[in-house]
Amino acid sequence: MSKEVYDRGLAIRKDVLGKEYVEKSIETADDFNRPMQDLTTEYCWGYVWGREGLPRKTRSMLNIAMLSALNRNHELRLHLKGALTNGVTKDEIREILLQVAIYCGVPAGVDSFRTAREVFAQIDAEENKGG
Numbered sequence: 001m002s003k004e005v006y007d008r009g010l011a012i013r014k015d016v017l018g019k020e021y022v023e024k025s026i027e028t029a030d031d032f033n034r035p036m037q038d039l040t041t042e043y044c045w046g047y048v049w050g051r052e053g054l055p056r057k058t059r060s061m062l063n064i065a066m067l068s069a070l071n072r073n074h075e076l077r078l079h080l081k082g083a084l085t086n087g088v089t090k091d092e093i094r095e096i097l098l099q100v101a102i103y104c105g106v107p108a109g110v111d112s113f114r115t116a117r118e119v120f121a122q123i124d125a126e127e128n129k130g131g
Contacts, residue, residue: 002042009046016049016056016082056086064088064096068112069104076112080119090120 014022029037049059060083067076083093093116101109 002046005046005050006038006042007046008050009041009044012049012056013041013045016045016060016085017078018081018085021078057083057088060086060088061092061096064093064112065100068097068100068108071108071111073111073115076115077119080116081123084123 010022026037026041049056054062060079063079064076064083067073067079080093084090094113097109097112097116100112
């Protein structure tokens with residue numbers, strides 16, 4: 001494992017998904033899933049997300065589309081929040097999910113819209129608590 005790539009990945013992962021979430025994921029890792037945490041941090045976040053070929057906003061938009069197409073709603077929840085952090089608007093997310101519905105099937109689109117609404121409601125509730 002490259003410490004430089006891992007550290008870059010850890011910083012990007014925290015920027016996109018939130019410091020608290022990432023630190024909890026790493027702290028609660030055990031002998032079984034720690035290798036997956038390391039792989040995700042180094043290769044996904046450090047090597048791929050750390051490349052300069054695409055801006056983070058574009059990477060977030062791609063992830064929303066791919067995770068929706070694959071019906072990976074747990075990961076979609078995380079990446080919807082990250083996409084908002086990376087400057088993707090709710091209107092852009094709606095357009096991505098409409099595209100998913102056409103090219104990947106209406107059920108994938110419906111599930112993804114449902115997930116997005118739940119995430120947006122949670123974010124709104126958290127903002128209203130704090131404000």
